[in-house]
Amino acid sequence: MTSVAYRVLVTDKLSEEGLALLRAEKDVEVVVDSKLAKDPKALKEALKDADGIAIRSGTQLTAEVLEGQTRLKAIVRAGVGVDNIDVPAATRQGIVVMNTPGGNTISTAEQTMALMLALSRNTARADASLKAGKWDRNSLTGVQLEGKTLGVVGLGRVGLAVAQRALGFEMKVLGYDPLLSAEKAQEHGVEFVHKLDDLWPQCDYITLHTPLTPETRHVVSAAAIASMRPTVRIINCARGGLIDDAALLEALNAGKVAGAAIDVFDPEPPPADDPIIAHPKTVVTPHLGASTEEAQVNVAVEAARLLCDYLIRGQVRFSVNTPTLDRAEMQDLRGHLDLAWRLGLLHAQMDRGAITKAVLTYRGDAALKNTKLLTACFAAGLMEASLAQSVNLVNALPFARERGLIIEEKIVDAPGDFGTLIQAEVTTDRKTYVAAGTLFGKEFLRLVRLGSFQLDAHFDGPLLTFTHNDRPGLIGFLGTTLGDRGVNIAQMNVGRERPGGEAIGVVNLDGIPTQDDLDAVAKHPDILSVRLIKLPAQGELPSWLGS
Ligand SMILES: NC(=O)C1=CN([C@@H]2O[C@H](COP(=O)(O)OP(=O)(O)OC[C@H]3O[C@@H](n4cnc5c(N)ncnc54)[C@H](O)[C@@H]3O)[C@@H](O)[C@H]2O)C=CC1
Numbered sequence: 001m002t003s004v005a006y007r008v009l010v011t012d013k014l015s016e017e018g019l020a021l022l023r024a025e026k027d028v029e030v031v032v033d034s035k036l037a038k039d040p041k042a043l044k045e046a047l048k049d050a051d052g053i054a055i056r057s058g059t060q061l062t063a064e065v066l067e068g069q070t071r072l073k074a075i076v077r078a079g080v081g082v083d084n085i086d087v088p089a090a091t092r093q094g095i096v097v098m099n100t101p102g103g104n105t106i107s108t109a110e111q112t113m114a115l116m117l118a119l120s121r122n123t124a125r126a127d128a129s130l131k132a133g134k135w136d137r138n139s140l141t142g143v144q145l146e147g148k149t150l151g152v153v154g155l156g157r158v159g160l161a162v163a164q165r166a167l168g169f170e171m172k173v174l175g176y177d178p179l180l181s182a183e184k185a186q187e188h189g190v191e192f193v194h195k196l197d198d199l200w201p202q203c204d205y206i207t208l209h210t211p212l213t214p215e216t217r218h219v220v221s222a223a224a225i226a227s228m229r230p231t232v233r234i235i236n237c238a239r240g241g242l243i244d245d246a247a248l249l250e251a252l253n254a255g256k257v258a259g260a261a262i263d264v265f266d267p268e269p270p271p272a273d274d275p276i277i278a279h280p281k282t283v284v285t286p287h288l289g290a291s292t293e294e295a296q297v298n299v300a301v302e303a304a305r306l307l308c309d310y311l312i313r314g315q316v317r318f319s320v321n322t323p324t325l326d327r328a329e330m331q332d333l334r335g336h337l338d339l340a341w342r343l344g345l346l347h348a349q350m351d352r353g354a355i356t357k358a359v360l361t362y363r364g365d366a367a368l369k370n371t372k373l374l375t376a377c378f379a380a381g382l383m384e385a386s387l388a389q390s391v392n393l394v395n396a397l398p399f400a401r402e403r404g405l406i407i408e409e410k411i412v413d414a415p416g417d418f419g420t421l422i423q424a425e426v427t428t429d430r431k432t433y434v435a436a437g438t439l440f441g442k443e444f445l446r447l448v449r450l451g452s453f454q455l456d457a458h459f460d461g462p463l464l465t466f467t468h469n470d471r472p473g474l475i476g477f478l479g480t481t482l483g484d485r486g487v488n489i490a491q492m493n494v495g496r497e498r499p500g501g502e503a504i505g506v507v508n509l510d511g512i513p514t515q516d517d518l519d520a521v522a523k524h525p526d527i528l529s530v531r532l533i534k535l536p537a538q539g540e541l542p543s544w545l546g547s
């Protein structure tokens with residue numbers, strides 16, 4: 001049986017083009033099982049053997065399902081909304097959550113326009129009436145869009161695409177979004193309204209395009225509806241939960257809202273006897289905003305690329321819980337990420353108490369990089385041996401914060417003695433210790449400072465560090481002692497404050513010495529302390545940074 005490196009689960013309907021991309025990766029095994037979307041227990045079990053999962057809105061990745069998933073590395077949502085994923089729970093587990101914004105924007109905007117027109121021209125009722133054998137033209141008279149005012153709540157991708165189309169219908173478009181300036185809105189032909197309370201009374205149509213958040217839940221409330229025109233028509237192609245359904249129902253019955261077109265429900269699927277669905281003044285569709293051939297190919301292809309890029313190459317794009325790390329940036333940052341991670345690994349192995357604070361100073365070229373990513377790498381290295389679960393770029397900084405570990409960054413633009421330098425000063429309840437490293441070329445790492453000593457030591461493999469009094473013959477003793485015990489020295493570097501004073505030696509070894517070997521070295525009266533620091537071989541990065 002052949003074994004593949006990564007197993008990817010697909011539990012919602014994904015277009016063949018996306019599946020084909022996944023299957024084309026020789027290191028990826030694809031398991032398509034839509035039954036899992038309906039069975040949280042089986043889903044949890046299946047995820048234990050999965051490295052990634054691709055979903056749409058049908059699969060609920062709750063905290064319970066995600067708990068204890070040590071193999072799972074990436075979740076990709078083929079679509080925009082991630083409200084079916086417990087993102088904080090994924091973050092705690094170090095799982096990258098990505099989505100595919102943009103791929104279904106136009107389809108959703110077109111569905112919004114289709115529903116707006118269907119509401120205005122009684123299309124669904126007319127269709128049902130004619131199919132029922134009636135020729136009823138009088139009771140199905142509609143209204144025009146031209147000249148009417150549309151209020152767009154949420155001027156993101158879909159909201160602005162709807163605004164653009166509504167302008168094409170010669171509507172007046174008002175809009176509100178806390179993250180858009182009035183000037184920007186104006187550039188899109190949208191008259192910006194500074195608060196929603198001012199938007200409601202002015203509109204003939206209101207369309208919702210925000211995510212569902214604690215703030216936006218029931219944004220269309222009983223009070224909001226009370227301030228709207230009784231002729232208002234409301235369209236929701238964003239998320240069920242944005243409208244207070246009970247208030248909407250009451251207003252539809254009381255003639256205080258002329259109609260509503262609803263594509264999204266809370267929960268989904270909604271109960272069969274949902275009165276909003278049955279209501280004669282509503283037009284409803286089963287979450288079809290993104291259901292076009294074009295959108296589904298777009299989001300599935302993008303989802304497949306995102307998953308493979310992360311699992312195989314360590315590149316992060318469109319993540320909702322970790323910074324972007326694209327191919328070019330990854331290549332550019334690789335050496336610095338490696339350096340930061342190793343400084344973390346080194347500090348974790350120093351003789352220390354409980355860590356309370358770390359200050360990372362980035363100087364020269366390092367100061368120009370994405371230092372947040374470098375700091376996250378350092379934190380992952382610092383904590384990875386102590387935590388029961390894996391730490392990576394996603395969860396390292398949240399974990400550090402959770403544990404009260406303060407991590408600060410200092411950016412020093414002025415170049416020092418090195419073209420690039422990362423210095424990590426770690427404070428524990430016992431002492432503060434400094435280590436610093438640099439890069440020669442793109443990948444050759446050097447440890448250039450340990451404590452108060454300047455060095456030029458290779459920063460890979462097993463390192464034996466020993467503080468000592470700078471006396472003649474000591475290096476010879478070390479070489480002979482280790483040599484007699486079959487431990488080969490690859491490189492050796494000594495840093496000292498002054499001749500004859502206290503010094504530090506860093507020895508790169510080809511193999512890992514035993515405790516007996518270390519004890520034999522420590523016997524020399526001028527050797528003050530001996531420590532073994534285990535670092536990965538040169539160029540060996542953690543799996544979460546890709547191969
Ligand atoms: N029916 C369907 O099949 C689809 C539904 N959607 C949903 O549509 C929504 C919008 O999607 P995109 O435009 O791609 O997202 P987006 O992220 O580009 O835009 C969302 C906008 O909502 C704004 N917003 C957040 N809180 C707000 C508030 N309290 N009031 C007003 N605006 C607020 C944000 O600032 C942002 O500009 C999402 O919920 C998404 O899940 C998206 C695609 C398909």
Ligand SMILES: O=C(O)CCC(=O)C(=O)O
Binds near residue numbers: 080
């Ligand atoms: O996957 C789908 O069809 C739903 C799309 C959606 O709601 C979204 O992208 O937020």
